[in-house]
Amino acid sequence: MRLPDFTLHQPRTLAQAFAVxxxxxxxxxxxxxxxxxxxxxxxxxxxxxxxLRRVPELRQGLLGAGRTLSEVEHDPVLRARYPAIAQAASMIATPLIRQSATLGGNLLLDTRCWHFNQTAEWRFAHGSCLKAEADVCRVLPDPGNLCVAAYSGDLAPVLLAYDARVVLAGPSASRSLPLREFYAADGIRRFRDKKPDEVLVRAELPADAEHWTVRYQKLRLRQAFDFPEGGVAAAVRWDHGWAADIRLATTAYDSIPLLHEDLVAPHRGSSLDDEAIEQIAQALEETVRPMKNTSMSPSYRKKMARVLCRRALQDCRPQGV
Ligand SMILES: Cc1cc2nc3c(=O)[nH]c(=O)nc-3n(C[C@H](O)[C@H](O)[C@H](O)COP(=O)(O)OP(=O)(O)OC[C@H]3O[C@@H](n4cnc5c(N)ncnc54)[C@H](O)[C@@H]3O)c2cc1C
Incomplete structure (x- = not known):
């Protein structure tokens, strides 16, 4: 398939990029x-x-937006100190794609839907949808004008579990905000207040990130290749055998990656035993609302949310528990 005509600009600084x-x-x-x-x-x-490939600012720091997923996957510091990030990167697409794909592109990945990610011929034969050329949603008859395409990036739930921040640069100012406040629950608009001319420069982890055990579980059709049909990241900060704090984040179940504070709140300070994990996993299964817009059925993806959640939380426990 051929690319359409467009002008490719390759600035070497952010100032040059903003000028274009x-x-x-x-x-x-x-x-x-x-x-x-x-x-x-x-x-x-x-x-x-x-x-943005030639802009050096984006390649700085552990989580520079311009770093490739392959670099993230193989970074010795990430592997030693924040292994869930390297592991999630290693589960994205294929090794070849990870050589080009960037961390920034992953966090800013467009939402996906059966009725949208199709050739022009397919869309026009089928009637297209409100994320492309039409004004109707083919998934829900009345979505209230909100697009329900699924956000399917793998790094966002892990970075949410770490409570990361993102740094944006615009023509006149830079700013930093928590990743949990970045996304908007609308598959078209995607971001709460990111301006089109703002660039994602990097993600940043909080000072206490190393004190958290974070694990990620992913459901996909082909293990070597596919986007998540569901993804669950769990994070636990242990204190003398007690789960002093817990976070749970998901991807692919909604138009945005979600943090599920209310599901884990009752279990903060507990020993996070099998019963507690099962309660959280069941609550997550009841909470997620996958749509009929990806390969797997919504009911299977919903059931698997429980399994992924159980596995991720169990993996967070100290060995031998
Ligand atoms: C076969 C296949 C399998 C895939 N499997 C997965 C998977 O399993 N999991 C997964 O998460 N993804 C998957 N992907 C999607 C994609 O490869 C990755 O998400 C990748 O990280 C996207 O990064 P990129 O740099 O290529 O993004 P691009 O395609 O370059 O950009 C994506 C979006 O981000 C914007 N953007 C990029 N960088 C910036 C920036 N610094 N500031 C502002 N805007 C920016 C672009 O304008 C665009 O809207 C798959 C893709 C393919 C083709």
Missing amino acids: TRDGPFDWLGGGTDLLCNYKWRINVRANVIS
């Missing part, structure tokens, strides 16, 4: 492993594509 945004409609480009697939399908193509 004044040329007209544009998209930022990380590794292009998501954006350019959509372009080949003639989905929301813009006249200008601004590659």
